Amino acid sequence: EIVLTQSPGTLSLSPGERATFSCRASQYVGSNYLAWYQQRPGQAPRLLIYAASARATGIPDRFSGSMSGTDFTLTISRLEPEDFAVYYCQQYGNSPLTFGGGTKVEIK
């Protein structure tokens, strides 16, 4: 099973700041099948990024994904008020599919 470790657990930032989320995989993620999801309070998860760096339909370009080996990064270039939420990474290239523990972005 691939274990995904997200850090930090919580980010305290202000609107307009840059947010960087880390997701480290315990082993190679096949075909870079790594996704990022946003979950706002009381809502279902929303797909942001798939295949490590491809934006999902309708996702603003302030969201971007990158990878280096087994390290994956989600970046929000400038935080908007609606971006304060929890972010999860998921690998879907190996069974069982696994999620990271999540990073919460809170208003500073």
Added chain:
Amino acid sequence: QVQVVESGGGVVQPGTSLRLSCEASGFSVTNYAMYWVRQAPGKGLEWLAVIPYDGSDEYYADSVKGRFTISRDTSRNTLYLQMNSLRTEDTALYYCAKGGGQAWWSPQDYWGQGTLVTVSS
């Protein structure tokens, strides 16, 4: 538009069974992989099961293997999760999600609002 709507949750006792449904609209379940994911209260996301577009196979998390079964009714365009031998640790909000592709190795691009299952004596 693409939509998935879960139903069937409720309060049940340990050791009993429950079947969740997920009605899909705006697309056919015969064209996409379909998933079940759950979230325990205040916790993160846990993938449970997936069935590819052609129903040729099923994959499960170890935590539910042998107890839960994913299936679909293509005539109703509906996905199911049969849950047997329920445990208190199965208490969670259960989400149905559409895959972005046909194969089980797809990201989940549309999610329902979830149906709550509470297992308690």
